[in-house]
Structure formats: C-alpha cells, structure tokens
Amino acid sequence: MMRALFSGVSGLKNHQTRMDVIGNNIANVNTTGFKASRVSFQDVLSQTIQGASAAQGNRGGTNPVQVGLGVGVASIDTIFTDGSYQSTGKMTDLAVTGKNLFILSDGTQEYYTRAGNFDFDGSGIYGVTGTGLKVMGWMANAAGEINATGSLTAIQIPEGTSMPPQVSTEIAIANNLSGDGKGIAAGIATADTKMNFEGTLNANTAVGEVVSFQVQTYLASGAQVPVTVNFKKTGEPGTNTWSVTTGDSTIGGQSFTVGTAMSPSTLSIDNGKGGTMTVAVDTAGIIAGATDALKGKTDLSAAANDTGIKLSGVLPADAQEGAVVETTVEVIDGNERVPYTITLTKTANTTENEWKVTKATYTDASGTVQDVTSTIAVTPVTVPATPATFIVEGVNTSTIAVNGLSLDMSGITTDAADTANAALNVYDSLGGAHKVEYTYTKTGVPGEWSVSAKVDGKNVDVTNDKIAFNSKGVLISPTSPNGGPQITVPGSAGATNFPVTMNLFSEDGTPALTQYSGKSTIMATTTDGYAAGTLKNVVANTSGELIGTFSNERTMTLAKVALATFSNPGGLEKAGSNYYVKSANSGERRIVSDGAFAPGSLEGSNVDLAEQFSDMIITQRGFQANSKDITTADEMLEIIANLKR
Structure with missing residues (x-):
C-alpha cells in the first residue's frame, strides 16, 4: 500500500516538472531564437516479488513478479528545429538555419546563440548591445578579401572607416554600334577642278591697275564659293605686261606680256603650287578667255577636320645653323587619326633662336602624303640646351592648305551611324578623377571601327585603335578583355x-559589344578604379558578410560572421539570455564559414502553442490521476486502520 503512495507522489512531482517545462515554453513563445524543451518520463526501480523461472519437465517457465516504485524524468530535451523568420528591416539583424549558432565572446569565454539581434556600439564593435558580448568572425583585408581559415576575432568596424583609392586599369564597354553606317573613307581628293571665266584686258590700262574676273564654285553641300582672279598691269609704260593672282594668292609670282601683233595662242602659267592658268589670246592682243586648273578640292562627304595643331616643347638654344628638328603628331582626317610631320630648321638669322618651318606633310587615310602649308608661332622661354621634344596639346577646327589650295574645314559633319561616343571617369593612384571620352568612327573597311580618345578634354594616343566585327555583328577583334584599345x-x-x-x-568571357542594325547604344558601364571614400552604412548579406557602403558610391566587404555547429546541439547547456555553452556531451564546436543567413530578419521561437496546450491537458490529467492514486491508497489505509474498532 505504501508503494502506491510513493508512486503517486513521484507521479505528482514529475508531472509538476513537465508542467514547469510547458510553462517555460509558453512563457518564451515570443523570445527571439528560443528553442522549446520537452520532458520524457521513465519508470524507476521495481521491487521483485518473485523472480523468473525456466521451463522444467512438464511445467513451463514463469515471468518475474515485480512492482514498480513510481516514475522519474528521463530527459528534458531542447528541440533544435527552425523557428519562423520575422523581417525587421534592420540590416544588422541576422537569422540562420539548421543547427548553426552564432559565436559570441566576452573576451574569456565563448557563448552560442540563435538570437541575431546585433548592432554596432559606439566604438564600432558588432555584438549584442544588451549584454555587450561581441560577435566573432573574420575581418577583411584592405582589398575586401576574407580569410575564413584564419583565427576568429571580434568584429569591429569603426565609424568613419575609409576606403583607399583604387587606380583604374580598364573601362568596360557594352551594348551596340550601329551596323547601318557606310563608313568614312577619309582624305582630301586632288583631282583637277576647273574654273572657267571670260573677259577682256585693255592694253591701254594704266600700270598698277587691276582687272578682276569672278566665277562661282559650289561645294558638295550646295554652298556657293566665289573665286576671284585678278590681272594687274605691270612693267614699263607702253608694254602690255600683266601679273595674275587668285583671291589673295599670287600665282607663282608669274607675269605675261600681251603683244600688239600676235597670232592666236595659248599661254600656260604655272602658279608654283601645282596649279596652272591657261590664257587664250587673240590677234588683237585681247584675252578672250582663261581657265584656271587649280589642283585640289575637298570631298565634303569625307572631309578632314581638327587640323589646327598646338605644340609645346623645347628647342635647343645652342643649335647650329641648318640644324633640323622633326616631329610627327597625329591629326584627324575625317575622324581618322593620321600622322602629321613638321620639320624645323635653324636659320642663319642673327637672332640666336630663330627657326623656320621648312617642311610640313601629313598622310591621309588613303595613305597619300600631302604637302601642307604650315606656320608655327614660337613663344620664347628660358630653356635648357637639350634635344627637342614636342607634346600635342590640342587640336582645333581650322584651315589647311593642300598643294596650294586653302581648304576650310569648319562645320563638317558625318553621318550619325558612322560615329558613336562613350565616356566615363577613371581614377589615378591618389583617387583623382579623369574624364575619358571615346569616339568610335566607322572606317571604309567593312565591320571596322577606329577609336580615338580624349582625357580631360585633351587628345591622347590610342594603341590597338581598331575594333572589328564579322558579317553577323559579332566582335572578332580584339579577342580578349586585355587586348582592346589602350590609352x-x-x-x-x-x-x-x-x-x-x-x-x-x-x-563570362563573351563579347559585350555588337554591331547590329539600328542606333548606336554603346556606353561605358564601369571601371575597376575608384576614388577614396568614407564609410556611410553597413549591412549584412546572405553569406553573413558585412558590406560597407562608402561616400564614393562603392561597396566593400569589411567582415564576415562565423558560425558554430555541434554534433549534439541538444547537449548544449543553457546559460540564460538565449545563450548556450559547451557541455561534456555536446561535442566540440566546428567552425562554419558557408552558412545561410537571412539579413534584416530574426528567428522567432519554435514553440508551438497548440502542441503546448495539448501537452498541458495531458499533464494535468496525469497529475490528476496520480493525485487520485494517493487519495485512493489513503482511503484503503483508513479502512485497514478502522478494522480494530
């Protein structure tokens, strides 16, 4: 009878323990990262009244006769299932999945938790602001790289952290160059252009007087260009000698005399610059007509531009008479870059530092060498006696004289499909920004484009300055990312x-630029360089990396949160404040560097209220039944006690 009482008491006590666990679960139904517990019961020792016996002879065996002595708690287990994830919008909050836990430290001991409500304190330490424990992980190096095999350290990102500048090495170009253009076959044509005029020269004209003839010429655009030819009476009185000029240019310094008794004839006058003046004279000494065959014209559909060149450099002050300095620069012929050669020769003038342009030529896009009329203005400065050097400083729209013909290059445009532009800032080693402007010009070669560039508004040389596409519009040159045009x-x-x-x-290594029909949409997308920046904000990503956003609009990985896992997480010992510590049965912690994170979220409790209420009812009934066991045993004892009456 006493055994029944003892069993009932143990039942009451252990159901009370179970109720305590259920109550704790329900109390933590809204605790961040809380893991519910459950109670498992087991029976305790049994009193053996009769032992078991084996079969003998004609009798079978018998089972043992035992009376149980009550119930005990077998275990209180922590259930490590995931709780629901709640978005907080606070990007320093973290949640993890599976059996992984965050690693915290107070400087001497490690703690583990599923509650990821972290933030930065005043010194930039990333941790639990309520307890001051620090989140452990790895700090990134200056390049933003994480060594996840290194030792763990407390994550600390001070306010005002700076990002050093990164020098640019490339500019990424993408999208499309128009395949509709016909290309620019740049150059200056030199076929004869004839100007016809008629008039009369009077032999009695006074010496020094000028007779002018004017004809209209037309550009390809339809614009009228008047050309004036002047006949000036020269020579001694009584003679009939004339000099000829066109506009402001004397034709080779030539002159001719019209006789008083002449047979019909033709005079051919060389202007000294590749042009001729053909004059027809009748028997009366009257010029009946003249044709000026000046060589040189401009094909405005493919005309040159940007031909005024500004040079700066040093000429040696101690150079001897006849010393020659030659420099070659590049000019733009229709949007093609062509070599322009200037030769300077030291003169015999008494002025010590007088130089003369003795030759100037350039090679147009067709490969033809053109003679150019050039002048050079020298600004005197104090210079050392060193070899001459020149630097191209700029190119401006101007005029150029080719083979004696002055060509105005202003106002010349090209088809929109033949050119395209892209621009982006790049950065030097100190973070200084420089604007790079690319101009793409379709050449006369099918699928080929020429690239020119400016930096901060000044022309710069381009190596590997041609890019090419096949008939399907696919890039075929260059063939690698580092083989493109370079400046x-x-x-x-x-x-x-x-x-x-x-x-x-x-x-992924595939071409990012195409040449398809339609408008050019080419653009410079990114550069790998950037200016220095100051930290503005820090957020976590799904890999547990803390990413800093800087004032230069760049981002960089600053740190990575480490995780721990145990072979038996249920064996961890609860230490309060949602923390666990390692126990003898939890196993050793293993570091996890590739866990899955949910930034801006927290893991809720995994307590299931419906399950807890069901367990509560069952526990209550169990407690109630055990109490009935005690009262029943008590009544039976009372009956026995009343037998003596």
Whole structure:
C-alpha cells in the first residue's frame, strides 16, 4: 500500500516538472531564437516479488513478479528545429538555419546563440548591445578579401572607416554600334577642278591697275564659293605686261606680256603650287578667255577636320645653323587619326633662336602624303640646351592648305551611324578623377571601327585603335578583355601616369559589344578604379558578410560572421539570455564559414502553442490521476486502520 503512495507522489512531482517545462515554453513563445524543451518520463526501480523461472519437465517457465516504485524524468530535451523568420528591416539583424549558432565572446569565454539581434556600439564593435558580448568572425583585408581559415576575432568596424583609392586599369564597354553606317573613307581628293571665266584686258590700262574676273564654285553641300582672279598691269609704260593672282594668292609670282601683233595662242602659267592658268589670246592682243586648273578640292562627304595643331616643347638654344628638328603628331582626317610631320630648321638669322618651318606633310587615310602649308608661332622661354621634344596639346577646327589650295574645314559633319561616343571617369593612384571620352568612327573597311580618345578634354594616343566585327555583328577583334584599345592617362599632381584598357567582354568571357542594325547604344558601364571614400552604412548579406557602403558610391566587404555547429546541439547547456555553452556531451564546436543567413530578419521561437496546450491537458490529467492514486491508497489505509474498532 505504501508503494502506491510513493508512486503517486513521484507521479505528482514529475508531472509538476513537465508542467514547469510547458510553462517555460509558453512563457518564451515570443523570445527571439528560443528553442522549446520537452520532458520524457521513465519508470524507476521495481521491487521483485518473485523472480523468473525456466521451463522444467512438464511445467513451463514463469515471468518475474515485480512492482514498480513510481516514475522519474528521463530527459528534458531542447528541440533544435527552425523557428519562423520575422523581417525587421534592420540590416544588422541576422537569422540562420539548421543547427548553426552564432559565436559570441566576452573576451574569456565563448557563448552560442540563435538570437541575431546585433548592432554596432559606439566604438564600432558588432555584438549584442544588451549584454555587450561581441560577435566573432573574420575581418577583411584592405582589398575586401576574407580569410575564413584564419583565427576568429571580434568584429569591429569603426565609424568613419575609409576606403583607399583604387587606380583604374580598364573601362568596360557594352551594348551596340550601329551596323547601318557606310563608313568614312577619309582624305582630301586632288583631282583637277576647273574654273572657267571670260573677259577682256585693255592694253591701254594704266600700270598698277587691276582687272578682276569672278566665277562661282559650289561645294558638295550646295554652298556657293566665289573665286576671284585678278590681272594687274605691270612693267614699263607702253608694254602690255600683266601679273595674275587668285583671291589673295599670287600665282607663282608669274607675269605675261600681251603683244600688239600676235597670232592666236595659248599661254600656260604655272602658279608654283601645282596649279596652272591657261590664257587664250587673240590677234588683237585681247584675252578672250582663261581657265584656271587649280589642283585640289575637298570631298565634303569625307572631309578632314581638327587640323589646327598646338605644340609645346623645347628647342635647343645652342643649335647650329641648318640644324633640323622633326616631329610627327597625329591629326584627324575625317575622324581618322593620321600622322602629321613638321620639320624645323635653324636659320642663319642673327637672332640666336630663330627657326623656320621648312617642311610640313601629313598622310591621309588613303595613305597619300600631302604637302601642307604650315606656320608655327614660337613663344620664347628660358630653356635648357637639350634635344627637342614636342607634346600635342590640342587640336582645333581650322584651315589647311593642300598643294596650294586653302581648304576650310569648319562645320563638317558625318553621318550619325558612322560615329558613336562613350565616356566615363577613371581614377589615378591618389583617387583623382579623369574624364575619358571615346569616339568610335566607322572606317571604309567593312565591320571596322577606329577609336580615338580624349582625357580631360585633351587628345591622347590610342594603341590597338581598331575594333572589328564579322558579317553577323559579332566582335572578332580584339579577342580578349586585355587586348582592346589602350590609352595612357596622365595622373594628377603626385600621381603617376597609368594605362587604361577598353574591355569589350562580359564577365563570362563573351563579347559585350555588337554591331547590329539600328542606333548606336554603346556606353561605358564601369571601371575597376575608384576614388577614396568614407564609410556611410553597413549591412549584412546572405553569406553573413558585412558590406560597407562608402561616400564614393562603392561597396566593400569589411567582415564576415562565423558560425558554430555541434554534433549534439541538444547537449548544449543553457546559460540564460538565449545563450548556450559547451557541455561534456555536446561535442566540440566546428567552425562554419558557408552558412545561410537571412539579413534584416530574426528567428522567432519554435514553440508551438497548440502542441503546448495539448501537452498541458495531458499533464494535468496525469497529475490528476496520480493525485487520485494517493487519495485512493489513503482511503484503503483508513479502512485497514478502522478494522480494530
């Protein structure tokens, strides 16, 4: 009878424990990262009244006769299932999945938790602001790289953290160049252009007087260009000698005399610059007509531009008479870059530093060498006696004289489908920004484009300056990201010059630029360089990396949160405040660097209220039944006690 009482008491006590666990679960139904617990019961020792016996003879065996002595708690287990995830919008909050736990430290001991309500304190330490424990992980190096095999350290990102500048090495170019253009076959044509005029020269004209003839010529655009030919009476009185000029240019300094008794004839006058004046004279000494066959015309559909060149450099002050300095620069012939050669020769003038332009030529896009009438203005400065050097500083729309014909290059345009532009800032080693402007010009070669460039408004040389597409509009040259057009960008004060390559390929290695029909949509998308920046904000990503956003609009990985896992997470010992510590039965912690994170979210409790209420009813009934066991045993004892009455 006493055993029944003892069993009932154990039942009451252990159901009370179960109710305590259920109550704790319900109390933590809204606790971040809380893991519910459950109670498992087991029976305790049994009193053996009769032992078991084996079969003997004609009798079978018998089972043991035992009376149980009550119930005990077998275990209180922590259930490590995932709770629901609640979005907080706070990007320093983190949640994890599976059996992974965050690692916290107070400097001497590690703690583990599923509650990821983290933030930065005043010194930039990432941790639990309520307890001051620090989140452990790995800090990134200056390049934003994480070594997840290194030792764990407390994550600390001070306010005002700076990002050093990164020098640019490439500009990424993408989208499309129009396949509709016909291309620019640049150059200056030199076929004869004849100007016809008629008039009369009077032999009695006074010496020094001028007779002018004017004809109209027309450009390809339809614009009228008047050309004036002047006949000036020269020579001694009584003679009939004339000099000829066209506009403001004397025709080779030539003159001719019209006789008083002449047979019909033709005079051919060389102007000294590749042009001729053909004059027909009748028997009366009257010029009946003349044709000026000046060589040189401009094909305005493919005309040159940007031909005024500004040079700066040094000429040696101690050069001897006849010393020659020659420099070759590039000019724009229709949008083609062509070599322009200037030769300077030291003169015999008494002025010590007088130089003369003795020759100037350039090679047009067709490969023809053209003679150019050039002048040079020299500004005197104090210079060392060193070899001459020249630098191209700029190119301006101007005029050029080719083979004696002055050509005005202003106002010349090209078909929109034949040119395209793209621009982007690049950065030097000190973070200085430099604007790079690319101009793409379709050449006369099918599928080929020529590339020119400016940096901060000044022309720069381009190597590998041709890109090409096949008949399907697919890029075939260059063939690799580092084989594209390249320029050298002058660094700002204190920074070195640096090369920048045009990258025409996507990250997967396929061409990013095409040549299809339609408008050109080419654009410069990114550069790998950037200016210095100051930290503005920090957020976490799905890999547990803390990403900093800087004032230069760049982002960089600053740190990574480490996770721990145990072979038996249920064996961890609860230490309060949602923390666990390692126990003898939890196993050793293993570091996890590739766990899945939910930034801006927190994991809720995994307590299931419906389950807890069901367990509560069952526990209550169990407690009630055990109490009935005790009262029943008590009544039976009372009956026995009343037998003596």
